[in-house]
């Protein structure tokens with residue numbers, strides 16, 4: 001077959017690859033978007049955040065993509081695209097369970113933490129049903145003229161010289177040769193390009209060490225109702241705690257629950273591998289049931305639950321942490337979810353991916369033929385690496401506190417300090433800030449010191465003077481605490497943390 005030539009080939013048509021392809025086509029590049037499968041297909045990673053909404057909104061504005069704007073708020077999404085699967089996410093909720101015991105809510109909310117991300121349902125954050133959302137992004141890319149190749153297997157990638165790639169694909173039963181000046185890998189865990197370039201993997205160095213078991217379910221009971229039945233004071237909650245990225249904290253593990261409008265629930269266990277290494281003699285279903293049954297109030301929510309037809313089973317991962325040692329070169333780049341991954345805690349993935357799309361597209365728009373391009377691409381790789389280091393540090397310090405919920409609350413506040421600082425800087429007009437401010441030394445240093453303090457405290461035997469510790473950490477992070485985090489008078493109920501939009 002005749003070789004097809006492109007400026008850019010994007011491998012992987014998840015929302016991030018599709019959006020990148022769409023933007024680059026929009027600014028005049030000739031783009032091909034390749035996926036080994038076709039939409040709609042199951043994908044995990046569904047809980048969006050205010051940062052993701054801000055970046056998507058700005059990208060839509062900058063590159064004149066008005067059809068993406070409704071996806072940045074729950075209200076406009078429901079109005080414009082009620083058929084695209086979505087859930088209401090008003091914030092983050094955390095509940096500490098004890099093995100073998102029914103959850104016992106306290107008047108002071110000592111085992112609960114709720115952090116608002118939005119003030120109203122209308123302007124709220126969302127859970128993305130990725131099968132629908134990714135299909136939408138991919139179809140949009142095609143309407144802008146991106147050449148879409150689905151069910152297309154990449155057989156070989158050859159880097160002939162700088163600016164000249166040959167990609168041999170198998171498409172619709174035939175060999176399809178492509179040439180491209182630039183290749184972007186958005187294949188996530190598959191990492192087609194780093195494998196083909198022989199780049200070293202360095203994920204083992206991550207501090208976080210976790211694995212996951214997850215699926216989509218129907219018939220999962222409401223935690224909000226269960227809490228009320230158990231005597232919980234949900235009237236104090238800043239939002240309905242089911243309309244959230246719900247984190248149930250277990251012994252050396254946590255369980256996410258994300259609810260969609262049509263009764264579907266995404267649920268997944270994330271296990272600290274140091275405490276709970278994989279036991280191959282136990283299959284995923286047996287391991288899942290063991291965990292759920294150990295926690296009576298969690299088990300009650302799953303009493304009438306069944307798998308949704310897609311994916312129809314539990315998916316068990318190996319270690320989640322992965323990283324590549326080099327993230328960009330002269331004529332190639334990895335999007336963040338290909339570059340690496342840490343853990344789903346606090347839902348950093350979608351926002352991180354969008355920050356990467358924004359950064360990379362800015363370079364390939366403004367510096368396509370410029371001499372500065374290589375330096376800028378190196379800068380992109382450095383920034384994504386710093387973002388991973390920071391996410392890893394924030395997540396690992398939380399894992400260190402599982403089993404000590406009052407310390408976990410302090411550790412979680414470090415993520416919220418970083419996220420809300422980013423939101424405020426961005427709203428103040430700083431559009432090129434790295435995800436969570438990871439490119440700012442002063443932010444990184446503060447968070448590094450605070451994370452170290454939290455982890456040290458978590459591993460110190462004996463009782464903790466939690467009030468004193470909370471005050472110490474509050475003083476440490478004061479320069480980036482713009483929303484009253486670590487306020488003892490709030491009893492773990494943060495309603496004034498909603499993002500400025």
Ligand SMILES: Cc1cc2nc3c(=O)[nH]c(=O)nc-3n(C[C@H](O)[C@H](O)[C@H](O)COP(=O)(O)OP(=O)(O)OC[C@H]3O[C@@H](n4cnc5c(N)ncnc54)[C@H](O)[C@@H]3O)c2cc1C
Nearest residue numbers: 012014015016035036045047187188190337344347349350
């Ligand atoms: C267990 C888990 C839970 C998560 N939870 C959250 C969360 O709650 N919130 C959040 O923000 N993030 C979460 N994430 C992260 C989130 O999944 C990613 O940020 C997001 O999926 C990135 O999207 P993407 O489009 O870059 O890549 P992906 O979604 O990974 O898409 C990759 C695409 O590449 C295609 N592909 C794969 N191999 C090939 C190949 N050889 N050739 C061509 N195409 C190929 C695939 O078919 C797919 O379409 C989670 C991740 C994991 C692992």
